[in-house]
Amino acid sequence: MGSTLFGNLKARCAADWESYVTHPFVRALGDGSLPRESFEHYLKQDYLFLIHFSRAYALSIYKSNTLADMRYAKNTLAALLDEEINLHTSFCGSWGITERQMLDEPEAAANIAYTRYVLETGNSGDLLDLQVALVPCVIGYAEVAQWLIAQPSTVLEGNPYRGWIEMYAGEEYQAVAQSASTQLDDLGGRYGASARIQSLEKIFRDATRLEIAFWQMGLDRSY
Amino acid sequence: MGSTLFGNLKARCAADWESYVTHPFVRALGDGSLPRESFEHYLKQDYLFLIHFSRAYALSIYKSNTLADMRYAKNTLAALLDEEINLHTSFCGSWGITERQMLDEPEAAANIAYTRYVLETGNSGDLLDLQVALVPCVIGYAEVAQWLIAQPSTVLEGNPYRGWIEMYAGEEYQAVAQSASTQLDDLGGRYGASARIQSLEKIFRDATRLEIAFWQMGLDRSY
Amino acid sequence: MGSTLFGNLKARCAADWESYVTHPFVRALGDGSLPRESFEHYLKQDYLFLIHFSRAYALSIYKSNTLADMRYAKNTLAALLDEEINLHTSFCGSWGITERQMLDEPEAAANIAYTRYVLETGNSGDLLDLQVALVPCVIGYAEVAQWLIAQPSTVLEGNPYRGWIEMYAGEEYQAVAQSASTQLDDLGGRYGASARIQSLEKIFRDATRLEIAFWQMGLDRSY
Amino acid sequence: MGSTLFGNLKARCAADWESYVTHPFVRALGDGSLPRESFEHYLKQDYLFLIHFSRAYALSIYKSNTLADMRYAKNTLAALLDEEINLHTSFCGSWGITERQMLDEPEAAANIAYTRYVLETGNSGDLLDLQVALVPCVIGYAEVAQWLIAQPSTVLEGNPYRGWIEMYAGEEYQAVAQSASTQLDDLGGRYGASARIQSLEKIFRDATRLEIAFWQMGLDRSY
Numbered sequence: 001m002g003s004t005l006f007g008n009l010k011a012r013c014a015a016d017w018e019s020y021v022t023h024p025f026v027r028a029l030g031d032g033s034l035p036r037e038s039f040e041h042y043l044k045q046d047y048l049f050l051i052h053f054s055r056a057y058a059l060s061i062y063k064s065n066t067l068a069d070m071r072y073a074k075n076t077l078a079a080l081l082d083e084e085i086n087l088h089t090s091f092c093g094s095w096g097i098t099e100r101q102m103l104d105e106p107e108a109a110a111n112i113a114y115t116r117y118v119l120e121t122g123n124s125g126d127l128l129d130l131q132v133a134l135v136p137c138v139i140g141y142a143e144v145a146q147w148l149i150a151q152p153s154t155v156l157e158g159n160p161y162r163g164w165i166e167m168y169a170g171e172e173y174q175a176v177a178q179s180a181s182t183q184l185d186d187l188g189g190r191y192g193a194s195a196r197i198q199s200l201e202k203i204f205r206d207a208t209r210l211e212i213a214f215w216q217m218g219l220d221r222s223y
Numbered sequence: 224m225g226s227t228l229f230g231n232l233k234a235r236c237a238a239d240w241e242s243y244v245t246h247p248f249v250r251a252l253g254d255g256s257l258p259r260e261s262f263e264h265y266l267k268q269d270y271l272f273l274i275h276f277s278r279a280y281a282l283s284i285y286k287s288n289t290l291a292d293m294r295y296a297k298n299t300l301a302a303l304l305d306e307e308i309n310l311h312t313s314f315c316g317s318w319g320i321t322e323r324q325m326l327d328e329p330e331a332a333a334n335i336a337y338t339r340y341v342l343e344t345g346n347s348g349d350l351l352d353l354q355v356a357l358v359p360c361v362i363g364y365a366e367v368a369q370w371l372i373a374q375p376s377t378v379l380e381g382n383p384y385r386g387w388i389e390m391y392a393g394e395e396y397q398a399v400a401q402s403a404s405t406q407l408d409d410l411g412g413r414y415g416a417s418a419r420i421q422s423l424e425k426i427f428r429d430a431t432r433l434e435i436a437f438w439q440m441g442l443d444r445s446y
Numbered sequence: 447m448g449s450t451l452f453g454n455l456k457a458r459c460a461a462d463w464e465s466y467v468t469h470p471f472v473r474a475l476g477d478g479s480l481p482r483e484s485f486e487h488y489l490k491q492d493y494l495f496l497i498h499f500s501r502a503y504a505l506s507i508y509k510s511n512t513l514a515d516m517r518y519a520k521n522t523l524a525a526l527l528d529e530e531i532n533l534h535t536s537f538c539g540s541w542g543i544t545e546r547q548m549l550d551e552p553e554a555a556a557n558i559a560y561t562r563y564v565l566e567t568g569n570s571g572d573l574l575d576l577q578v579a580l581v582p583c584v585i586g587y588a589e590v591a592q593w594l595i596a597q598p599s600t601v602l603e604g605n606p607y608r609g610w611i612e613m614y615a616g617e618e619y620q621a622v623a624q625s626a627s628t629q630l631d632d633l634g635g636r637y638g639a640s641a642r643i644q645s646l647e648k649i650f651r652d653a654t655r656l657e658i659a660f661w662q663m664g665l666d667r668s669y
Numbered sequence: 670m671g672s673t674l675f676g677n678l679k680a681r682c683a684a685d686w687e688s689y690v691t692h693p694f695v696r697a698l699g700d701g702s703l704p705r706e707s708f709e710h711y712l713k714q715d716y717l718f719l720i721h722f723s724r725a726y727a728l729s730i731y732k733s734n735t736l737a738d739m740r741y742a743k744n745t746l747a748a749l750l751d752e753e754i755n756l757h758t759s760f761c762g763s764w765g766i767t768e769r770q771m772l773d774e775p776e777a778a779a780n781i782a783y784t785r786y787v788l789e790t791g792n793s794g795d796l797l798d799l800q801v802a803l804v805p806c807v808i809g810y811a812e813v814a815q816w817l818i819a820q821p822s823t824v825l826e827g828n829p830y831r832g833w834i835e836m837y838a839g840e841e842y843q844a845v846a847q848s849a850s851t852q853l854d855d856l857g858g859r860y861g862a863s864a865r866i867q868s869l870e871k872i873f874r875d876a877t878r879l880e881i882a883f884w885q886m887g888l889d890r891s892y
Contacts, residue, residue, distance in 0.1 A: 058284035113782035116789040126572040192638020332659040336559035343562040349795040415861020504730035
């Protein structure tokens with residue numbers, strides 16, 4: 001993706017990006033050594049995350065200038081509210097976590113930091129700013145899973161986190177990430193990304209740093 | 224609906240509401256005397272209106288505090304983007320108006336006034352403020368159609384606007400309006416409508432006045 | 447200003463701009479033939495306008511990425527809230543209009559259209575979008591006054607509107623307009639105006655059309 | 670303040686409030702044991718905080734429905750942009766920190782969490798929601814300083830943090846906090862606080878928890 005806007009932003013934030021994709025939380029998912037309590041903490045926070053992530057797509061629709069952009073974001077929003085949140089709830093159920101528990105969970109500071117950063121950046125800026133704040137998550141998870149699959153240290157057999165890895169490494173999610181990158185390039189052209197690259201880089205870097213803090217919150221089980 | 228929040232707001236703005244529901248544009252739809260050019264002008268503006276109306280539901284999702292509120296608004300949003308806008312395009316096609324023509328149409332000032340008032344009131348205030356700005360449209364069209372059906376002067380046989388009247392007088396749309404009123408009462412309880420009734424009345428009155436201006440724009444074919 | 451962003455936008459919307467600057471309301475200010483009732487209607491609406499105009503500068507501060515941009519907008523905001531609104535109130539007082547009357551005045555649809563368009567465009571887009579929506583007013587009034595001064599038909603001696611014309615034609619306001627154009631160029635560079643010129647043109651044209659509707663509202667004394 | 674809205678919210682979040690006001694960072698300010706590096710980290714982050722805090726007051730002006738509310742928030746905003754930020758810069762200078770250093774400082778996650786939470790809560794909700802998110806900071810700092818002054822463990826003589834403590838314990842800042850509480854009560858009445866107390870409590874609690882995380886960030890010198 002070197003010639004894409006996403007690839008450009010990633011290259012400008014290479015050290016932070018590397019720390020995000022290869023974070024100890026990620027490595028521990030790959031070799032199965034992540035403490036169960038850390039994964040459960042992550043799962044519960046991720047449920048709350050998905051609610052604000054959905055709000056970010058609703059905000060994207062509000063901020064769109066064309067019906068095509070509105071419909072593109074609406075498809076993601078509907079998938080989140082109609083399917084993804086329910087799938088996540090089922091998945092959490094398989095780890096013994098109920099939806100009630102997740103709704104009662106206090107939002108961790110690292111969770112608030114990333115979700116509100118995305119939403120506030122979106123409110124303050126335009127649709128391109130908002131999408132640049134979102135892609136470290138959307139495309140990043142696809143890269144994390146690909147990276148894990150490629151590591152010798154990764155063990156799928158008997159790994160309790162195999163389902164998680166295979167979901168994001170799977171064709172369906174990889175296509176979602178590919179489509180998000182294509183959409184970002186399209187927006188970038190229309191919204192003057194080249195002339196704004198420094199402020200977009202700042203957004204991308206902050207969002208990536210907040211993703212790192214999110215993994216760390218999982219490891220530390222912090223609030 | 225006297226004991227509903229909607230009924231309360233309507234009663235507080237009775238004269239404006241009456242002017243809206245029984246506007247000369249409405250009467251002329253009922254007896255079929257509305258000039259074809261006025262209706263076509265209205266239809267083209269209404270297409271642009273629907274785009275911003277969809278944005279208002281996206282904003283409602285962003286502004287929701289519960290998954291239930293998010294999903295409620297998402298259903299309306301999806302219906303608008305997946306169906307209503309296409310239905311409107313087909314309906315306009317039957318009047319010889321193409322989608323290209325509607326996208327090229329300059330937005331009339333009265334159209335901008337209402338749509339941006341709704342969106343800006345929503346941004347400035349909370350979800351209740353936004354919904355109060357929307358209901359004169361959502362519930363109002365159901366009342367307009369009911370009122371028309373009840374008028375001796377209304378003629379359905381051979382009336383070129385029969386399709387429009389029957390769509391809004393029909394069970395499906397009446398149920399939409401009923402549901403919107405119920406949802407407004409629910410929001411009103413949770414967001415402290417009673418203590419805020421004066422500022423909500425101001426929003427309802429302004430929105431109603433802007434609906435009157437919208438009808439007038441149709442009559443005058445103004446921009 | 448041909449090589450400025452403002453000059454570029456004006457050239458792209460030349461016909462609308464001409465209609466705005468040379469509107470019959472403007473001509474009638476110049477030769478003194480404007481009915482007193484129209485001017486008073488305009489003044490009362492302009493008071494309400496100034497409140498939302500102030501809100502637009504507050505929104506500009508919120509949307510700024512640098513302290514310098516924040517302070518620039520803050521100066522305008524403070525001038526509006528500390529001085530301009532009071533000056534306007536005094537000026538209206540000299541026409542026999544009280545502040546209470548102005549606060550009780552219903553906002554005309556054309557007034558709502560322009561102010562909410564500016565605010566909503568700002569919320570939906572970024573700081574550049576917001577400023578592009580504002581400059582037809584800020585810089586336009588300076589051009590209107592200059593144009594009036596240059597017309598043979600304009601009469602200052604004994605013209606009841608001489609104070610209004612001279613205020614906007616005066617050095618102080620001309621410098622405000624010049625500074626707004628310089629600031630717009632600066633923003634335009636940082637926010638990628640060249641690549642976004644078509645959507646900026648749409649905002650500028652809509653805002654100019656809504657300024658025309660505002661003059662017309664004055665002439666018609668409409669709500 | 671037991672019968673104020675602020676007092677009510679504080680009582681509902683008593684345990685979190687206690688943890689905030691008496692946080693180890695605060696105690697270490699009081700007895701002078703706070704490592705200099707922690708205080709400097711805190712000061713640098715606080716500079717970035719003040720910028721977003723100013724944006725929150727700009728957003729308050731945008732979200733106001735009355736000129737009086739606009740002017741009230743404008744006074745705070747002008748004080749911040751014209752004086753407080755410069756005072757903070759001077760104060761930091763006395764600790765050997767330059768403004769350039771502060772502008773180059775990456776925003777810590779805990780800083781982003783609180784500032785963006787406030788701004789996003791404000792965008793999503795109304796003026797009351799926004800102010801409830803701000804008061805744990807505005808009024809909280811006055812309480813922290815009062816509490817410190819009352820502790821036997823607090824030492825002013827020779828304490829390097831004496832200036833900080835005395836600034837917030839001083840009459841001027843205490844009056845600011847008192848005025849903020851009065852303003853909150855006024856808003857609470859007009860915006861239906863009683864009926865919305867549960868969602869306001871959630872905002873107050875989240876904001877207080879994020880203040881705790883902010884102190885902790887100072888102690889840990891974390892990013």
